[in-house]
Amino acid sequence: MLALHRVSKTYPNGVEALARFSAEIHQGEIVAIIGGSGCGKSTLLRAIAGLDRASSGTVTLDDEAIASPHAKIGIIFQEPRLLPWLSVADNIGFGLADLPAAERREKVARALERVRLTEKAQAWPRELSGGQAQRVAIARALVPQPEVLLLDEPFSALDAFTRRDLQDHLLDLWADTRPTLMLVTHDVDEAVVLADRVLVMRPRPGRLFDRIEINLGRPRDRNSPLFENFKRSVLTSLDRSLDRSVPDRDATQGPGQAMWW
Amino acid sequence: MISDAPVLQQSSEPAETAAAPSRIVRYARPVLGVLLPLTLALGWELVVWVGWSNGRLVPPPSRVFANITELARSGELVRHITATLWRVALGFAFGVVAGTLLGAISGYWSLARRLLDPTVQALRAIPSLAWVPLFILWLGIFETSKIALIAVGVFFPVYLGVMGAILAVDRKIVEVGRTFRLSGPAMIRRILLPAVLPAYVVSLRVGLGLGWMFVVAAELIGASEGLGYLLLDGQQLGKPAQILAAIVIFAILGKLTDWLIEVAAAPFLRWQDAFGRAKGA
Numbered sequence: 001m002l003a004l005h006r007v008s009k010t011y012p013n014g015v016e017a018l019a020r021f022s023a024e025i026h027q028g029e030i031v032a033i034i035g036g037s038g039c040g041k042s043t044l045l046r047a048i049a050g051l052d053r054a055s056s057g058t059v060t061l062d063d064e065a066i067a068s069p070h071a072k073i074g075i076i077f078q079e080p081r082l083l084p085w086l087s088v089a090d091n092i093g094f095g096l097a098d099l100p101a102a103e104r105r106e107k108v109a110r111a112l113e114r115v116r117l118t119e120k121a122q123a124w125p126r127e128l129s130g131g132q133a134q135r136v137a138i139a140r141a142l143v144p145q146p147e148v149l150l151l152d153e154p155f156s157a158l159d160a161f162t163r164r165d166l167q168d169h170l171l172d173l174w175a176d177t178r179p180t181l182m183l184v185t186h187d188v189d190e191a192v193v194l195a196d197r198v199l200v201m202r203p204r205p206g207r208l209f210d211r212i213e214i215n216l217g218r219p220r221d222r223n224s225p226l227f228e229n230f231k232r233s234v235l236t237s238l239d240r241s242l243d244r245s246v247p248d249r250d251a252t253q254g255p256g257q258a259m260w261w
Numbered sequence: 262m263i264s265d266a267p268v269l270q271q272s273s274e275p276a277e278t279a280a281a282p283s284r285i286v287r288y289a290r291p292v293l294g295v296l297l298p299l300t301l302a303l304g305w306e307l308v309v310w311v312g313w314s315n316g317r318l319v320p321p322p323s324r325v326f327a328n329i330t331e332l333a334r335s336g337e338l339v340r341h342i343t344a345t346l347w348r349v350a351l352g353f354a355f356g357v358v359a360g361t362l363l364g365a366i367s368g369y370w371s372l373a374r375r376l377l378d379p380t381v382q383a384l385r386a387i388p389s390l391a392w393v394p395l396f397i398l399w400l401g402i403f404e405t406s407k408i409a410l411i412a413v414g415v416f417f418p419v420y421l422g423v424m425g426a427i428l429a430v431d432r433k434i435v436e437v438g439r440t441f442r443l444s445g446p447a448m449i450r451r452i453l454l455p456a457v458l459p460a461y462v463v464s465l466r467v468g469l470g471l472g473w474m475f476v477v478a479a480e481l482i483g484a485s486e487g488l489g490y491l492l493l494d495g496q497q498l499g500k501p502a503q504i505l506a507a508i509v510i511f512a513i514l515g516k517l518t519d520w521l522i523e524v525a526a527a528p529f530l531r532w533q534d535a536f537g538r539a540k541g542a
């Protein structure tokens with residue numbers, strides 16, 4: 001279980017990017033984080049990834065405190081961040097340097113097949129389309145089999161069509177080993193398609209505003225009325241989060257009560 | 262006629278260029294580059310041959326070429342070339358080692374940069390030839406002072422190139438290394454080195470260019486052999502053909518050594534999104 005306990009982050013310039021964020025995320029759960037620009041979503045993810053340290057509060061994974069990057073936690077950024085001097089295959093195998101070459105090759109080959117890029121194995125990153133590059137980034141993060149995968153707006157730079165494709169693809173890959181997914185997104189549709197639970201944040205300081213359980217089976221039908229309902233409730237909550245006249249809800253409320261509509 | 266039409270064709274519509282024209286283009290392209298100097302050389306040869314000029318101060322190519330073969334036959338040429346090459350090689354080696362080490366330290370370690378960089382920058386502001394009298398006093402008139410001067414010339418571009426390249430490494434890519442928990446040495450080997458390599462190769466080539474420049478300066482100041490000595494000797498004895506011969510050889514050697522660096526680095530830089538390569542240069 002990934003436990004966030006009163007995680008706060010104040011940047012050296014005095015910006016209070018994150019204030020007392022608490023949440024418990026179960027192994028294998030998919031959580032979407034949504035909220036206005038600048039409400040601390042990336043800050044939160046970077047703290048969980050161990051890339052930045054929280055000013056106060058703790059992040060623990062299975063009772064182990066996270067203060068620096070951890071083998072069980074992977075992250076995918078908004079840009080693919082492939083290493084331009086490595087072939088696609090070598091990029092995917094980047095995190096497997098400790099394995100014997102044969103085993104590494106086999107894992108990379110399997111990952112390439114899973115993201116349907118086998119024929120691009122020897123291509124340079126510059127030869128990939130945006131969607132292909134992001135698929136390589138997903139494969140690179142998944143191939144060491146992390147227990148937690150953090151995704152910071154992974155599909156926001158892609159067109160709607162490619163985005164849908166990759167969302168389905170991500171769910172496919174998730175089903176293989178069922179890691180915990182924590183996904184920052186601006187796209188309500190994406191949140192409802194993917195998540196078991198949506199956490200809504202509000203800015204200044206960045207904090208948790210609302211939690212919405214998405215009680216929908218998988219695979220989800222994007223056109224069902226129920227799906228639309230969930231989308232609407234996320235949207236409403238998002239609107240209220242940006243409305244300064246709405247007071248903070250008590251973030252310690254049980255998830256059941258979050259369905260306030 | 263051979264030249265411009267197919268070039269245009271290939272850059273705009275590669276699909277329409279059949280195999281034959283594109284082959285012509287491939288061979289025609291280097292030829293384009295030598296067209297201008299060749300025309301000028303032949304033109305001058307003709308002017309002297311017809312008698313419009315006696316070519317005493319600006320000897321025609323044939324006389325320069327004759328001078329080179331004469332020097333080659335007597336074994337003088339090899340001796341001078343060896344002396345110059347040896348100086349450039351040693352000076353380049355010392356300059357590159359020092360520049361790379363100090364540049365890497367300043368780039369990687371900000372405390373060292375604060376300590377070191379202002380001094381290096383101040384030294385860089387001194388025109389390097391101003392060191393010559395001091396070097397001669399300290400190191401004597403012979404090889405050591407010449408090599409030191411060349412090394413100084415090579416040092417600065419390499420130092421700046423390495424430091425700048427390290428400072429410019431994309432933080433986002435370094436973060437990828439961090440998320441995979443690379444140790445310090447692994448981070449250097451797997452992220453920093455490859456990221457820095459393209460800029461490093463450029464700085465080596467700039468450094469080499471300066472090395473050739475400074476070898477001329479060093480040999481003009483006082484030498485008994487070397488291509489620079491040929492220049493000076495030609496001036497003092499009034500042999501412009503010999504001066505031009507030395508210049509031509511300098512040009513060839515400079516281009517050749519630069520090309521060697523380029524070729525040696527090419528296999529490591531194939532991943533680059535090079536503009537020049539896309540155009541088939």
Ligand SMILES: Nc1ncnc2c1ncn2[C@@H]1O[C@H](COP(=O)(O)OP(=O)(O)OP(=O)(O)O)[C@@H](O)[C@H]1O
Nearest residue numbers: 011012013015017036037038039040041042043044
């Ligand atoms: N390195 C930094 N130094 C100082 N302030 C920062 C830094 N990074 C982020 N901030 C500030 O912290 C706040 C939260 O930033 P963060 O990047 O976490 O927002 P976000 O929710 O990810 O926004 P977006 O949706 O636009 O990506 C913002 O006000 C931002 O200006």
Ligand SMILES: [Mg+2]
Nearest residue numbers: 041042043152
């Ligand atoms: Mg962000």
